Amino acid sequence: RTLRIGLIPGDGIGKEVIPAGRRILEALPASLGLKFEFIDLKAGWETFQQQGVALPEETVSILKSDCDGALFGAVSSPTTAVKGYSSPIVALRKKLDLYANVRPVKTVVSAPKPIDMVIVRENTEDLYVKEETTRDTPDGKVAEAVKRISQRASSRIATIAGEIALRRQKIRAAGSPSIHKGPLVTITHKSNVLSQTDGLFRSTAREALAAPRFREGAVAVEEQIVDSMVYKLFRQPEAYDVIVAPNLYGDILSDGAAALVGSLGLVPSANVGEGFAIGEPCHGSAPDIQGQGIANPIATLRSAALMLEFLNEEAAAAKIYAAVDANLEEGKLLSPDLGGTAKTEEVVEDILRRL
Amino acid sequence: RTLRIGLIPGDGIGKEVIPAGRRILEALPASLGLKFEFIDLKAGWETFQQQGVALPEETVSILKSDCDGALFGAVSSPTTAVKGYSSPIVALRKKLDLYANVRPVKTVVSAPKPIDMVIVRENTEDLYVKEETTRDTPDGKVAEAVKRISQRASSRIATIAGEIALRRQKIRAAGSPSIHKGPLVTITHKSNVLSQTDGLFRSTAREALAAPRFREGAVAVEEQIVDSMVYKLFRQPEAYDVIVAPNLYGDILSDGAAALVGSLGLVPSANVGEGFAIGEPCHGSAPDIQGQGIANPIATLRSAALMLEFLNEEAAAAKIYAAVDANLEEGKLLSPDLGGTAKTEEVVEDILRRL
Ligand SMILES: CC(C)[C@H](C(=O)O)[C@@H](O)C(=O)O
Ligand SMILES: CC(C)[C@H](C(=O)O)[C@@H](O)C(=O)O
Numbered sequence: 001r002t003l004r005i006g007l008i009p010g011d012g013i014g015k016e017v018i019p020a021g022r023r024i025l026e027a028l029p030a031s032l033g034l035k036f037e038f039i040d041l042k043a044g045w046e047t048f049q050q051q052g053v054a055l056p057e058e059t060v061s062i063l064k065s066d067c068d069g070a071l072f073g074a075v076s077s078p079t080t081a082v083k084g085y086s087s088p089i090v091a092l093r094k095k096l097d098l099y100a101n102v103r104p105v106k107t108v109v110s111a112p113k114p115i116d117m118v119i120v121r122e123n124t125e126d127l128y129v130k131e132e133t134t135r136d137t138p139d140g141k142v143a144e145a146v147k148r149i150s151q152r153a154s155s156r157i158a159t160i161a162g163e164i165a166l167r168r169q170k171i172r173a174a175g176s177p178s179i180h181k182g183p184l185v186t187i188t189h190k191s192n193v194l195s196q197t198d199g200l201f202r203s204t205a206r207e208a209l210a211a212p213r214f215r216e217g218a219v220a221v222e223e224q225i226v227d228s229m230v231y232k233l234f235r236q237p238e239a240y241d242v243i244v245a246p247n248l249y250g251d252i253l254s255d256g257a258a259a260l261v262g263s264l265g266l267v268p269s270a271n272v273g274e275g276f277a278i279g280e281p282c283h284g285s286a287p288d289i290q291g292q293g294i295a296n297p298i299a300t301l302r303s304a305a306l307m308l309e310f311l312n313e314e315a316a317a318a319k320i321y322a323a324v325d326a327n328l329e330e331g332k333l334l335s336p337d338l339g340g341t342a343k344t345e346e347v348v349e350d351i352l353r354r355l
Numbered sequence: 356r357t358l359r360i361g362l363i364p365g366d367g368i369g370k371e372v373i374p375a376g377r378r379i380l381e382a383l384p385a386s387l388g389l390k391f392e393f394i395d396l397k398a399g400w401e402t403f404q405q406q407g408v409a410l411p412e413e414t415v416s417i418l419k420s421d422c423d424g425a426l427f428g429a430v431s432s433p434t435t436a437v438k439g440y441s442s443p444i445v446a447l448r449k450k451l452d453l454y455a456n457v458r459p460v461k462t463v464v465s466a467p468k469p470i471d472m473v474i475v476r477e478n479t480e481d482l483y484v485k486e487e488t489t490r491d492t493p494d495g496k497v498a499e500a501v502k503r504i505s506q507r508a509s510s511r512i513a514t515i516a517g518e519i520a521l522r523r524q525k526i527r528a529a530g531s532p533s534i535h536k537g538p539l540v541t542i543t544h545k546s547n548v549l550s551q552t553d554g555l556f557r558s559t560a561r562e563a564l565a566a567p568r569f570r571e572g573a574v575a576v577e578e579q580i581v582d583s584m585v586y587k588l589f590r591q592p593e594a595y596d597v598i599v600a601p602n603l604y605g606d607i608l609s610d611g612a613a614a615l616v617g618s619l620g621l622v623p624s625a626n627v628g629e630g631f632a633i634g635e636p637c638h639g640s641a642p643d644i645q646g647q648g649i650a651n652p653i654a655t656l657r658s659a660a661l662m663l664e665f666l667n668e669e670a671a672a673a674k675i676y677a678a679v680d681a682n683l684e685e686g687k688l689l690s691p692d693l694g695g696t697a698k699t700e701e702v703v704e705d706i707l708r709r710l
Contacts, residue, residue: 080558081550090548127502132551140506141551145480147502151495190603192442194431196487196498199436227610228639234589234614248545252607255582259589284583 002035003311006063006278008071010044010088010132012285014073020297020348021071021279021304024320027352030078032154032316039066039288043088044075044285055088056115060095070278071300074285086130087298089271089280093123096272096278099153100160101250102306103282105257105267110220114179115260117240118168121250122201123271125153128247144261148281148315149246151204154241158205160272161185161244162214168241180241183219185209187252190231201246230256263337266328268303270310277310281305288337293343296335298324301351312342357390358666360416361633364553365399365443367640368650369428375652376426376634376659379675380383387671394421396547398443399430399640409442418631424662425633428696429640432544437696442483444626444635448478453626454508456516457661460612460622463683469534470615471536472555472595473523474603475516477556478626480508483602497680502600504552504561513560515627516540516599517569518593523596524572538574540564543584543600543608556601561673563579586613618692620651621683623658625665634658644691648698651690658704678709 005025009018025036041059048054053076055231063070072092078085081250092098101121107114131146165183172178187205189198202223209221224232226249233237233253237260245253258267267282289295327333333350334340342350360380364373380391381609393623396414403409409430418425430443447453456476462469486501520538527533542560544553557578564576579587581604583670588608600608613622624639636654644650660675682688689695697705 077547081546081554086550087547127545127549130548133550134551134555140510141555142503142505143555144504145502145549145552146499147500149499150492150497155495190482191436193445194482194487194500195436195441195499196489200489200496200498203435227606230585231610231614231619234611251582252585254588256589256611259586264586306395319615343506 001033002037003068003313004037004066006039006041006059006067008041008070008072010073010075010177011046011289011302012074012076012287013283014044014075014285016290016293016295016329016344017281017297017300018071018073018178021300021349024301024355025304027355028316028319029355032313032319034313034316041070043072043092045077045085052084054085055091060092061108063092063096069271069276069310069311071304071307072278072280074281074283075302076285076287090128090130092278093271097124098273098276098278099124100162101269102272102310102345103250103254103269104306105254105261107261108325109177110329113238115237116179117257118164118238118242119250119254119257120157120164120242120244121154121254122245122355124247125150126247136201136248147194147197149201151200154201154204155208158185158187158208158244159211160243160329162209162211162219165219165242166214166217171322179238181280183207183217185219186209186229186240186243187221188222188226188243188249189223190226190249192225197274198246205244222279226253227270229253234260251336254282255354263296264299265335265337266298266302268299268306270303270306274309276306279307293345294336295344296337297344298328319355323351327351356388358393358423358668359392359394359421361396361422361429363396363398363414363425365428365430365640366401367429367431367642367645367652368638369399369430369640371645371650372636372646372652372655373426373428374637377705378703379656379710380659382710383671383674384710387668387674389668389671395424397445398427400433402441403440407439409440410446415447418447418451424631424666426659426662427633427635429636431640431642432687443666445483445485447633448626451628451631451633452479453628453631454479455512455627456555456624457519457627457665458605458609458612458622458624458637459661460609460616462616463680464532465684468593470592471534472592472612473519473597474609474612475512475519475599476609477508477512477600477602479602480505481602502549502552502555502615506555509559510563513540513563513599514566516597517564517566517574518607520574520597521569521572531579531584531601534593538572539596540574540576541584541595542576542578543581543599543604544578545581545597545604547580553601560599570583581608584608588612589615609637618651619654620690620692621653621657623625623661625658625661627665632662634662648700649691650699651692652699652703653683656703674710679708681704681709
């Protein structure tokens with residue numbers, strides 16, 4: 001099978017980590033029977049400055065017509081609002097209907113306090129519909145934004161969360177060591193204040209997760225109000241398996257969870273739709289370290305693996321995860337965000353050796 | 356001076372901690388020249404079940420006409436939406452125009468990783484305006500909520516945040532030990548996605564904090580995107596002094612910060628308006644431990660002190676803080692949330708002894 005992968009490095013360290021993602025895919029053992037073709041695509045702040053758009057139409061159309069998946073690096077945002085600029089990753093998620101943002105947060109097995117959770121974030125609506133207006137009043141400006149929650153989007157995100165819980169349980173049952181006994185999905189919302197919007201998310205998710213296949217798979221379902229979820233995330237992170245949340249809470253929770261494993265530089269994500277996935281490291285473009293060759297490539301390598309998982313190439317994904325884990329378990333070649341002194345290049349080489 | 360204080364225990368452990376708040380006020384040394392009168396007021400889920408409203412008109416009118424301040428315990432919410440029920444504390448904040456929710460999060464000075472920050476949360480708007488609608492579509496239900504951000508509310512919350520930063524610096528300058536060198540206000544928002552609403556919060560807060568008295572007081576101002584704020588909160592909490600945020604982010608951040616100091620049972624808040632303040636522990640009604648007499652009273656005792664601060668009784672507040680800190684520093688009589696075995700009653704007695 002040949003997979004055609006779009007590469008969208010974006011800005012800053014995106015340009016340093018996406019090449020690492022490409023290299024690990026190219027280095028996968030031939031025995032897997034996978035071939036890759038890569039297509040370089042543009043998006044981001046630099047693109048905006050050159051072309052006047054942050055997400056060129058061409059990038060979208062090539063992804064749609066020519067690619068099986070993609071890797072997205074990171075983009076810089078202007079520090080003050082710039083007319084016509086808006087985040088290309090938010091736009092891509094919507095244009096390609098990548099309705100789920102899947103963010104696994106996991107320590108190495110030998111960690112003193114092991115954590116192994118995945119945050120499944122709705123990726124198309126909530127405040128991210130970006131429908132905003134501003135009006136002048138005698139008291140000054142008043143701006144409003146729409147938070148939209150639909151039954152359809154809530155149902156499909158809860159369903160994929162349930163499926164991810166089942167899949168994780170299957171991997172555990174196959175003998176992979178785990179801190180979890182059984183599959184658990186935690187629905188996060190703020191329905192005590194937002195009874196209609198978050199209330200709809202909550203009730204729809206409950207309903208979707210009551211489907212026979214989840215009950216047969218013994219998927220336990222519980223809820224947490226988002227503020228209390230953040231509290232619990234820090235007090236007992238080991239308790240969580242799959243957390244499903246509307247877009248904005250998912251954004252916040254996944255950064256919080258990343259803090260628990262020591263660095264955003266370790267945390268991957270995949271933007272997942274029907275038959276398409278974009279791997280995307282959770283970190284930003286990090287202008288403070290750009291150009292120094294010290295960005296941690298692991299979030300991107302794991303994002304490449306996660307993309308492969310959602311393209312049904314689980315064996316290839318497992319190889320990448322294992323090589324990354326071996327590098328971390330040994331702990332000799334670590335980038336500065338993890339307290340080491342290794343360059344991006346050295347970390348990548350070490351992981352490639354372990355493939 | 357006689358202060359008339361409304362007592363609104365609410366539900367669950369609210370009924371166990373509010374009496375503790377009353378006791379500490381009554382036990383303040385006579386030399387302070389303060390007298391208290393207490394008025395018992397109703398609100399909450401039990402009240403809703405008895406009277407059909409969670410916040411009786413009487414409670415609001417007595418607070419408005421007869422009280423200088425109040426202590427609010429906690430209320431339980433129904434687990435599914437109940438027609439006519441809505442959170443009384445959210446309503447109170449709006450009806451009394453208590454525009455600032457001030458949440459100091461602080462470890463004892465001898466803590467291995469000392470933290471000393473205060474989260475200043477806008478308290479009247481954002482998604483808490485609770486303007487929601489639901490419509491049926493061919494694809495199922497779609498619900499929308501309004502997120503409203505005004506220049507007026509953003510300006511006054513940033514202003515009080517700046518004033519709190521100045522006040523904290525003054526206390527430090529007077530010789531109180533501190534981990535902070537100078538005053539710092541961190542503006543939290545998500546203007547990279549919500550350019551109009553959060554953009555307005557951001558620019559208005561910047562402007563308010565550029566006022567001459569803040570510049571003269573050397574108040575440093577910086578910004579964090581909310582997801583990155585949560586990440587930093589957990590990675591380097593010692594760096595933050597005053598964090599100012601719109602309502603919902605403030606809600607989430609303050610629970611996150613509470614996790615850092617070990618228990619929500621330690622964290623107070625005050626809902627502050629012009630000349631009025633309601634102290635409110637950050638924890639909920641905790642039905643799981645209600646009736647056992649083991650709730651941690653400290654969040655409420657500190658909330659009583661915080662209320663006094665905003666009623667310009669700083670000397671009385673300082674007495675309470677010191678007594679609570681002495682109890683925690685000694686660490687002998689701690690409630691179960693802090694790993695101890697003391698009852699609410701015993702913790703209160705110990706703190707009263709130290710007044
Ligand atoms: C850059 C920003 C628009 C984005 C988001 O909020 O989704 C980022 O924080 C993320 O989590 O991918
Ligand atoms: C109970 C709830 C409505 C409330 C809020 O969201 O403000 C609580 O979480 C708080 O922080 O006081």
